[in-house]
Amino acid sequence: xxxxxxxxxxxxxxxxxxxxxxxxxxxxxxxxxxxxxxxxxxxxxxxxxxxxxxxxxxxxxxxxxxxxxxxxxxxxxxxxxxxxxxxxxxxxxxxxxxxxxxxxxxxxxxxxxxxxxxxxxxxxxxxxxxxxxxxxxxxxxxxxxxxxxxxxxxxxxxxxxxxxxxxxxxxxxxxxxxxxxxxxxxxxxxxxxxxxxxxxxxxxxxxxxxxxxxxxxxxxxxxxxxxxxxxxxxxxxxxxxxxxxxxxxxxxxxxxxxxxxxxxxxxxxxxxxxxxxxxxxxxxxxxxxxxxxxxxxxxxxxxxxxxxxxxxxxxxxxxxxxxxxxxxxxxxxxxxxxxxxxxxxxxxxxxxxxxxxxxxxxxxxxxxxxxxxxxxxxxxxxxxxxxxxxxxxxxxxxxxxx
Amino acid sequence: xxxxxxxxxxxxxxxxxxxxxxxxxxxxxxxxxxxxxxxxxxxxxxxxxxxxxxxxxxxxxxxxxxxxxxxxxxxxxxxxxxxxxxxxxxxxxxxxxxxxxxxxxxxxxxxxxxxxxxxxxxxxxxxxxxxxxxxxxxxxxxxxxxxxxxxxxxxxxxxxxxxxxxxxxxxxxxxxxxxxxxxxxxxxxxxxxxxxxxxxxxxxxxxxxxxxxxxxxxxxxxxxxxxxxxxxxxxxxxxxxxxxxxxxxxxxxxxxxxxxxxxxxxxxxxxxxxxxxxxxxxxxxxxxxxxxxxxxxxxxxxxxxxxxxxxxxxxxxxxxxxxxxxxxxxxxxxxxxxxxxxxxxxxxxxxxxxxxxxxxxxxxxxxxxxxxxxxxxxxxxxxxxxxxxxxxxxxxxxxxxxxxxxxxxxxxxxxxxxxxxxxxxxxxxxxxxxxxxxxxxxxxxxxxxxxxxxxxxxxxxxxxxxxxxxxxxxxxxxxxxxxxxxxxxxxxxxxxxxxxxxxxxxxxxxxxxxxxxxxxxxxxxxxxxxxxxxxxxxxxxxxxxxxxxxxxxxxxxxxxxxxxxxxxxxxxxxxx
Numbered sequence: 001x002x003x004x005x006x007x008x009x010x011x012x013x014x015x016x017x018x019x020x021x022x023x024x025x026x027x028x029x030x031x032x033x034x035x036x037x038x039x040x041x042x043x044x045x046x047x048x049x050x051x052x053x054x055x056x057x058x059x060x061x062x063x064x065x066x067x068x069x070x071x072x073x074x075x076x077x078x079x080x081x082x083x084x085x086x087x088x089x090x091x092x093x094x095x096x097x098x099x100x101x102x103x104x105x106x107x108x109x110x111x112x113x114x115x116x117x118x119x120x121x122x123x124x125x126x127x128x129x130x131x132x133x134x135x136x137x138x139x140x141x142x143x144x145x146x147x148x149x150x151x152x153x154x155x156x157x158x159x160x161x162x163x164x165x166x167x168x169x170x171x172x173x174x175x176x177x178x179x180x181x182x183x184x185x186x187x188x189x190x191x192x193x194x195x196x197x198x199x200x201x202x203x204x205x206x207x208x209x210x211x212x213x214x215x216x217x218x219x220x221x222x223x224x225x226x227x228x229x230x231x232x233x234x235x236x237x238x239x240x241x242x243x244x245x246x247x248x249x250x251x252x253x254x255x256x257x258x259x260x261x262x263x264x265x266x267x268x269x270x271x272x273x274x275x276x277x278x279x280x281x282x283x284x285x286x287x288x289x290x291x292x293x294x295x296x297x298x299x300x301x302x303x304x305x306x307x308x309x310x311x312x313x314x315x316x317x318x319x320x321x322x323x324x325x326x327x328x329x330x331x332x333x334x335x336x337x338x339x340x341x342x343x344x345x346x347x348x349x350x351x352x353x354x355x356x357x358x359x360x361x362x363x364x365x366x367x368x369x370x371x372x373x374x375x376x377x378x379x380x381x382x383x384x385x386x387x388x389x390x391x392x393x394x395x396x397x398x399x400x401x402x
Numbered sequence: 403x404x405x406x407x408x409x410x411x412x413x414x415x416x417x418x419x420x421x422x423x424x425x426x427x428x429x430x431x432x433x434x435x436x437x438x439x440x441x442x443x444x445x446x447x448x449x450x451x452x453x454x455x456x457x458x459x460x461x462x463x464x465x466x467x468x469x470x471x472x473x474x475x476x477x478x479x480x481x482x483x484x485x486x487x488x489x490x491x492x493x494x495x496x497x498x499x500x501x502x503x504x505x506x507x508x509x510x511x512x513x514x515x516x517x518x519x520x521x522x523x524x525x526x527x528x529x530x531x532x533x534x535x536x537x538x539x540x541x542x543x544x545x546x547x548x549x550x551x552x553x554x555x556x557x558x559x560x561x562x563x564x565x566x567x568x569x570x571x572x573x574x575x576x577x578x579x580x581x582x583x584x585x586x587x588x589x590x591x592x593x594x595x596x597x598x599x600x601x602x603x604x605x606x607x608x609x610x611x612x613x614x615x616x617x618x619x620x621x622x623x624x625x626x627x628x629x630x631x632x633x634x635x636x637x638x639x640x641x642x643x644x645x646x647x648x649x650x651x652x653x654x655x656x657x658x659x660x661x662x663x664x665x666x667x668x669x670x671x672x673x674x675x676x677x678x679x680x681x682x683x684x685x686x687x688x689x690x691x692x693x694x695x696x697x698x699x700x701x702x703x704x705x706x707x708x709x710x711x712x713x714x715x716x717x718x719x720x721x722x723x724x725x726x727x728x729x730x731x732x733x734x735x736x737x738x739x740x741x742x743x744x745x746x747x748x749x750x751x752x753x754x755x756x757x758x759x760x761x762x763x764x765x766x767x768x769x770x771x772x773x774x775x776x777x778x779x780x781x782x783x784x785x786x787x788x789x790x791x792x793x794x795x796x797x798x799x800x801x802x803x804x805x806x807x808x809x810x811x812x813x814x815x816x817x818x819x820x821x822x823x824x825x826x827x828x829x830x831x832x833x834x835x836x837x838x839x840x841x842x843x844x845x846x847x848x849x850x851x852x853x854x855x856x857x858x859x860x861x862x863x864x865x866x867x868x869x870x871x872x873x874x875x876x877x878x879x880x881x882x883x884x885x886x887x888x889x890x891x892x893x894x895x896x897x898x899x900x901x902x903x904x905x906x907x908x909x910x911x912x913x914x915x916x917x918x919x920x921x922x923x924x925x926x927x928x929x930x931x932x933x934x935x936x937x938x939x940x941x942x943x944x945x946x947x948x949x950x951x952x953x954x955x956x957x958x959x960x961x962x963x964x965x966x967x968x969x970x971x972x973x974x975x976x977x978x
Contacts, residue, residue: 031439031489035663036450043451043660054473062465069609097606126620275726277747277754333747335739337727342743 069094075104076380076398080140080162081307082316083112085396098123104136114138128174135167142197144317145211145299150350150362152319154390158211159195160202162300164188168222174230180245182226189219192300202299213298218253232270234377237400239279239334242269251301260297261290268402276337281330283402288355289322297322305349305364308395309402312347313366313388321351325358328402330370341372345401347386364388370401437890438922438946438955443488447496451660454703456696459648459656461689466651467781470688471734476653476667476784483962484670484793489944491792491957493580497661497706499671503578504803510811513804516574522587523638524548529597533604533618536690539565539713539720540622541636545599551641554589555713555720556626556634563627563763563823564718566637567816571827572682572715573639574812579678579800580671582708585640588817590633593623642708644695650707651689653784659705672785674797675709677842679786680777681801681834683767685728686714687779687786716827717758717765724766727753733780763816763823769833774841791845791966792959795864798842799850801835802868809835839868846959846966847929847937849878849904854945854952857908857915859925861943865934873902874937876930880906882915885922885944892924921947922955 051059075088088106095101099121106114116136124131140162146152168186175181192215194201202211228245232238247264264287271280287303289296299320305311306318310326326349333342348365352358368386372379384395469475488494495501502508526547534541534555541555557565570588577583602614626634650656653667666672679687691711696703717724730753731738741749756771779786810828818824848865859880865871882896897909906927908915915923926940944956960966 029439030441031444032441032448034439035448038663039448039451039660042663046660047657049657052473052475055469055475058468058473059465062462062468065464066462067608069607094607094610097610097612126617126624274750275754277750333742335743335747336734337725338733340739340743342746 067094073102075106077104077106077114078398079106079108079112079114079138080143082110082142082144083108083140084110086112088114096121110142112138112140112142125173130172132170132172133168137163137165139163142195143300144315145202145206145320146318147210148299148302148321148351149353150319150321150364154315154318158200158202158206159197160300161193161195163191163193165191178229178231180226180228180230182224182228182247184222184224186222187219188222189217190298190300191217192298208295211299212295212302213258213300216256216258216298218251218258218298219255220251220253223250223252224248228266232268235400236378237374237376238270239276239332240270240272243267251297258296258298260301262297262303263288263290276334279330279332279334281328281332281343281402283326283328285324285326286358287324292354294322294353303351305351308382308384308397309399310347311349311364311366311388312345312368312384312395312401313386313393314364314390315393318390319349319351319364321353323353323355323358324351325349325363327363330401338376339373341370341374343370343372343384343401344368345370345384345386366393368395370395372400374400437885437887438489438944442955443490443492444494445488447486447494447498449497449661449704452702453659453661453696453705454698456647456656456658456694456703456705458646461649461651463688463690466689467733470652470781470783471732474784474787475651476788477665481790481963481965482668482788483790483960484673485664485668487670489956490954491796491959493670493796496671497704498582498669499580500582502580504800505580508578508808510808513574513578513808514811514815516577516586516812516815517583518585518587520585522585523552523589524550527595527597528552528554528591529599529602530614530619531599531602533602533614533622535605537711537720540626542619542622544596553584553639553641554636555639556622556636558721559625559627561627561718561722561762561765562629563635563817563819564716564723564765565713565720566635567763567818568716568718569637569639569713571813571816572684572712574815575682575804576678576709576712578804578808578812582706583712584642584708584710587638588635588815589638590629590635592633637713642693642695642710644697644706647694647696647705649689649692649710650694651784652687652786656694656705661704667784667788669785670793670796672783673789673793674800675783676777676786676789677774677794677797677801677838679779680729680772680774681831681838682712682715683717683724683729683777684712684715685724685779686711686719687783688781716830717760717767718763719765722765723760726766727751728766728780729753729777732778732782735778759826761820761823761826763818763820764827764830767827767830769830769837772834772837774834774838790960791842794842795846795848795959798838799864799868802839802843802864804835806832836869839864840870843869844871844934845936847927847939847941849927849929849941852943852954852957854908854923854925854954857910859906859908859927859943861904861927863904863929874929874931874934876932876938877902878904878906879928879930881926881940882909883924883926884916885924887922887946896923916947919947919949923947923952924956 070093072089072091075090079086086106086108088104090102090104092100092102101119103117116134118134120132122130143160143162145158147156166186166188168184170184173181192203194203202214206214208214224247226245226247228243230243231241232243244267249262252259266285268283302320303324304317304320305324305326306314307316328347330343330345346367348363350358350363366386366388368384370384373381379400380398382397386393486493493499523546528544528546530542530544532543539555543553545551557563566588573583573586598614603611604614604618605611628634651666652672654665655662693708693710694705697706730751738751752771758766758768809831813824813828843865848863849861850864851862853860866873877900879900881898883892884894886893899906899909923945925943927943928940929937931937942958945952946955
């Protein structure tokens with residue numbers, strides 16, 4: 001006999017109360033019960049990982065900058081001084097414990113081009129020896145030559161097309177905390193031709209007296225040895241310590257004359273003031289081509305001044321001769337310890353045909369202000385404006401000034 | 403309808419309908435959300451679900467740093483009351499935190515023992531199983547003669563004892579403060595005491611793992627401080643038990659941990675690290691210095707959260723003395739950066755001029771110019787930025803609870819070579835402790851440890867007890883109410899009493915305090931003081947009548963959403 005509907009509903013209600021009541025009561029009467037219910041629900045229905053848009057973007061950037069075993073990377077470097085704004089890219093991959101290999105290409109708005117392969121292998125000899133190798137080709141279509149000596153004027157500018165194919169190996173040994181030895185051997189094949197971008201070209205219009213080595217396309221075995229004391233935290237960025245080193249170069253031409261030797265001496269000192277609130281930085285550099293034969297060194301390999309790392313208000317390659325002297329001083333202040341430096345700077349330099357002509361008289365000089373974005377040991381972007389006797393120059397560089 | 407549906411189907415529908423009605427019958431109660439449940443206050447945070455399936459997560463350094471520096475991650479709502487606290491404004495024990503100092507009496511022996519359960523690595527030779535590749539401090543992983551795995555970190559060359567002593571001391575302090583810490587010991591060894599396991603590996607790059615060679619260790623020993631007798635002093639930390647599942651973030655929750663319900667930025671136990679970090683100068687608060695481990699207990703798994711690396715403390719780190727600005731500025735902070743930029747550096751920050759008494763074993767650490775409210779770690783963490791005055795008050799109570807004797811005893815475990823260094827570190831910690839107490843305890847009505855018995859409400863004034871402040875010039879005042887737990891309303895004003903001392907007698911006369919079991923009492927306590935206007939804001943204290951006695955069930959210092967944040971600003975803000 002069927003049970004009437006209402007009593008049956010009451011029975012069902014009571015039955016449901018008996019079944020669900022304790023659970024509900026438990027959940028509502030105790031805080032622990034509520035939390036356990038939430039944990040049970042999360043276990044049954046795990047929520048998706050939710051990120052805000054800024055979190056996604058920053059995460060992407062961070063992951064892009066994380067070291068990877070291989071991948072593409074942007075390159076902010078120079079093809080050749082005077083190339084103006086240059087951008088490039090590369091593909092690199094890691095090998096071994098610390099080694100890396102990369103293929104790069106760079107192009108500047110002045111049609112300068114570079115392709116190279118590089119390998120860097122640090123960490124040998126318990127971390128004391130770093131090996132480096134590179135091979136490549138570059139072309140500066142509009143390289144400048146203003147003549148020899150400090151008397152060369154801006155209006156005397158001639159141009160040449162500079163091509164270099166090169167392969168070299170470097171080794172850097174740091175046996176102690178401060179001492180550094182470097183050595184390299186490389187093959188450098190130069191091909192110099194007329195530039196099509198200006199009226200006056202070095203090749204064909206200047207004589208060997210005006211431009212030593214004009215018309216020559218030497219192929220050098222270039223050997224270099226350096227010994228120094230380096231107490232900086234890093235050559236790429238430092239607020240303390242110094243570098244005192246000497247380098248000797250030997251250029252042996254495999255296809256003709258123009259063998260020559262050159263020595264360089266460089267001194268850098270950073271003096272921090274008030275816990276690195278300010279830093280006084282000084283640099284002196286002398287380059288000297290050995291011997292008295294004025295014609296043994298091609299004009300495009302003579303010591304030079306002018307550009308973003310020497311006389312910053314002057315255009316690249318502004319002054320060339322057999323010997324050069326550069327002095328630089330910076331007053332730096334540090335808005336951010338890990339990211340940003342500011343500086344006012346003063347540069348003075350001189351070139352001379354004879355070493356005894358290097359003096360503090362008759363120097364070209366400039367001053368300016370700079371903004372540098374840096375990491376703990378590198379300076380990826382240096383923006384400077386400098387003023388000298390020939391006007392104002394803007395510097396965009398991917399390296400430290402010194 | 404009755405003709406269409408078969409009886410079985412009809413019965414099922416009826417049952418379902420009845421069930422819905424039954425649930426609905428309870429809904430009002432659930433919706434009413436009792437203020438206090440019968441198990442309040444919770445002494446332990448429930449972790450009921452099995453966490454066996456929690457997977458290893460990796461938090462890369464760079465994205466973590468960028469996120470915390472340039473994007474305020476986590477819940478952006480301001481003044482959110484901590485959500486891992488119980489109804490008496492305390493943090494219950496959990497896989498994150500264990501109540502120790504202040505919550506329970508700790509002896510000097512307790513705090514100096516810290517997390518250490520046994521005498522440390524067994525005597526005998528150590529077998530190296532892996533080279534250390536992360537962090538600045540030189541070190542390696544080894545297995546002792548009992549087969550127990552330990553992580554070994556030595557002092558950096560030129561800075562004897564500073565780094566290892568810092569770890570030894572900090573591990574004990576953070577253990578006493580309530581955090582899960584690695585068993586840690588100081589040890590000395592000679593290179594001749596070491597063997598290399600043939601199966602030992604090294605990962606010179608994240609994606610590369612290979613057999614360990616002797617040469618891998620040469621660099622580590624070259625950069626480590628060698629004692630005069632040729633030995634090396636090291637901090638030795640025991641391998642964390644369980645399945646390691648990576649670090650935790652200071653915001654959000656782990657989606658695969660069912661027990662992880664409270665967003666980490668709203669955990670008081672993590673917010674409080676701002677105060678604890680300020681005390682010991684724990685600068686390096688990145689996710690990479692935390693670690694989660696899945697442990698099995700009684701057949702169920704739960705995730706245990708460790709502050710893994712608290713060695714970046716005091717005045718020296720794994721690579722030598724601290725940077726001058728550490729503790730004073732984030733690595734990127736807009737306001738001082740812009741000021742220095744436009745003033746050519748002449749807008750000086752405190753870190754540029756304060757004097758330090760620098761001893762090599764202590765480094766750059768001082769207490770005279772320390773300001774706990776402006777102290778910041780290298781990188782902001784979401785949890786710090788959400789800390790409110792009640793969180794800081796809670797944390798400051800724990801810092802203040804360390805006695806001088808306890809502080810000096812813990813510092814002694816650093817086994818400093820120079821007694822002056824040990825004394826200096828102890829002096830600085832005591833100074834900084836007192837400054838923290840003076841900074842945070844008076845910010846709110848500083849009354850704690852409430853008890854109601856025999857018609858008398860007793861409590862402590864933390865500001866007088868720990869910060870050396872006098873009793874409030876207006877005395878103590880209590881307004882007594884009967885409280886309806888179901889509606890959350892005060893139903894009857896019982897009366898008001900005052901006292902000059904932290905003890906208040908309940909209003910006498912008719913009708914007096916409720917006497918029935920299950921009754922609730924609310925007392926609004928103030929400590930009016932002319933020098934501290936905030937002390938006139940009441941602390942609301944709730945008691946429940948149980949078995950003829952009053953049990954503390956609720957403490958509210960600062961309501962959810964109420965302004966009350968003395969936390970440092972984000973690095974993107976213009977003002978520090």
